[in-house]
Amino acid sequence: MKILIDKAMPYYLDYFSELGEVAAFAEGHLLEQDLSQVEVLLVRSTTKIDNTVLTHMPKLKFVGTATAGYDHFDIKAIEAAGVYWCSAAGCNAIAVTQYAVLAVLTIACEQGFLLADKKIAIVGHGNVGRRVKEAMSVLGANVVIYDPPQVDKLTARAIENSLSDTNYVNFDEVLSADIICIHAPLNSDPAYPSQHLFNTRTLAQLNSNQILINAGRGGVVDNTALLTRLTLPNAPSIVLDVWENEPFIKRDLIPLVRFATAHIAGHSLEGKAKGTHILYERLCEYIQTPAKISVESLLPAFTCDIPPSLQAQLNKQTLRSDIDYQTAILALCKLVYNIENDDSVFRQHMSQSDSFKVIRQDYPIRREFSALAIEASNKYTQECLRGLGFIISNDSEYFN
Ligand SMILES: NC(=O)c1ccc[n+]([C@@H]2O[C@H](COP(=O)([O-])OP(=O)(O)OC[C@H]3O[C@@H](n4cnc5c(N)ncnc54)[C@H](O)[C@@H]3O)[C@@H](O)[C@H]2O)c1
Numbered sequence: 033m034k035i036l037i038d039k040a041m042p043y044y045l046d047y048f049s050e051l052g053e054v055a056a057f058a059e060g061h062l063l064e065q066d067l068s069q070v071e072v073l074l075v076r077s078t079t080k081i082d083n084t085v086l087t088h089m090p091k092l093k094f095v096g097t098a099t100a101g102y103d104h105f106d107i108k109a110i111e112a113a114g115v116y117w118c119s120a121a122g123c124n125a126i127a128v129t130q131y132a133v134l135a136v137l138t139i140a141c142e143q144g145f146l147l148a149d150k151k152i153a154i155v156g157h158g159n160v161g162r163r164v165k166e167a168m169s170v171l172g173a174n175v176v177i178y179d180p181p182q183v184d185k186l187t188a189r190a191i192e193n194s195l196s197d198t199n200y201v202n203f204d205e206v207l208s209a210d211i212i213c214i215h216a217p218l219n220s221d222p223a224y225p226s227q228h229l230f231n232t233r234t235l236a237q238l239n240s241n242q243i244l245i246n247a248g249r250g251g252v253v254d255n256t257a258l259l260t261r262l263t264l265p266n267a268p269s270i271v272l273d274v275w276e277n278e279p280f281i282k283r284d285l286i287p288l289v290r291f292a293t294a295h296i297a298g299h300s301l302e303g304k305a306k307g308t309h310i311l312y313e314r315l316c317e318y319i320q321t322p323a324k325i326s327v328e329s330l331l332p333a334f335t336c337d338i339p340p341s342l343q344a345q346l347n348k349q350t351l352r353s354d355i356d357y358q359t360a361i362l363a364l365c366k367l368v369y370n371i372e373n374d375d376s377v378f379r380q381h382m383s384q385s386d387s388f389k390v391i392r393q394d395y396p397i398r399r400e401f402s403a404l405a406i407e408a409s410n411k412y413t414q415e416c417l418r419g420l421g422f423i424i425s426n427d428s429e430y431f432n
């Protein structure tokens with residue numbers, strides 16, 4: 033079985049070399065390969081799979097993307113060609129959540145507000161949105177959800193129940209939230225279009241006390257309208273990980289947003305490795321072979337010293353509504369991931385040239401909070417750090 037894989041998928045040889053004859057291609061160079069005998073094609077989000085590719089691949093049986101989003105797949109064309117397809121739903125949900133946590137906590141500490149005093153609206157309550165809700169809730173925020181497809185899927189009775197415990201809101205309420213986190217796909221479903229959900233009209237309703245984060249897909253925010261909005265008075269603070277027309281984005285936006293990154297919110301080592309792993313499991317299922325390899329067996333160890341003063345601060349019995357405590361949580365998160373580094377690399381490189389693609393290809397190894405085990409002596413710190421995804425080294429529930 034000939035398997036062709038995007039080189040950007042970590043551990044692809046560890047996973048797939050026992051399942052077939054593996055060859056790899058670099059992003060942007062798929063059509064330069066001999067595709068005539070390929071039966072399995074594994075890609076990431078930068079490779080479009082449409083009729084142009086499919087006509088070169090008469091033997092293709094299985095195509096997978098090691099990413100959560102699959103808007104680069106022409107599903108109709110793939111299914112019409114009789115090819116099995118799959119994505120890696122949820123693989124990088126933790127990574128994106130940690131990106132959102134870093135963005136929000138950093139801005140909160142800069143502006144001197146407490147998350148416990150804020151309302152956060154999450155647009156898209158899927159694998160990512162659910163985790164963002166959990167993380168922001170443990171930090172004390174009041175979290176509401178906007179996800180019309182999900183609401184519509186519930187029965188009338190379930191809607192009644194979940195309205196009280198999941199806090200679904202309408203879009204007007206989203207626009208009045210203090211912080212808006214976009215984690216929706218670019219949805220081509222005409223019943224729930226997400227393209228330009230944030231446009232001239234809706235962006236005009238945001239003000240300088242609000243923060244808008246887009247870590248879903250670039251097209252959910254009209255970037256032309258955003259550029260105009262950001263040059264007008266009373267503009268909101270913006271965080272953009274995803275952009276319209278990547279990799280050739282509107283560079284004029286960069287100086288006007290608080291955090292600008294190169295579509296790397298999901299690029300933790302764990303997130304990318306889980307993407308490869310999910311495709312491995314799906315292919316094993318497809319060819320009816322037992323899956324033997326685990327992600328944990330491949331990930332390297334992570335070491336990092338926690339400064340004693342920070343450890344002491346976290347162990348102090350404290351209240352949620354304490355700015356020093358929030359600052360300490362941010363300092364701990366930054367030991368594992370610091371969004372400011374990604375932002376400064378992006379600004380520096382993008383000010384010189386259109387280097388979006390190169391920044392992504394050269395992205396350094398980034399770990400998730402779960403790589404760091406920390407002792408937490410008080411219950412609130414344990415609950416908070418566990419909710420953010422850290423391992424609590426003295427957690428009897430975890431280790432027994
Ligand atoms: N920045 C990144 O690196 C990165 C990483 C992972 C995912 N993503 C993007 O984020 C999206 C969400 O990821 P996920 O893993 O949570 O996907 P998911 O499929 O688990 O969840 C998507 C949710 O969005 C909802 N939704 C669909 N259309 C909507 C609309 N018009 N308005 C509001 N909600 C809507 C769906 O009902 C679903 O609950 C992906 O599709 C992908 O495009 C980006």
Ligand SMILES: O=C(O)[C@H](O)[C@H](O)COP(=O)(O)O
Nearest residue numbers: 076077078099100101298299
């Ligand atoms: O949808 C996804 O999973 C993300 O957007 C993913 O992180 C994109 O990563 P890429 O394939 O572009 O490296």
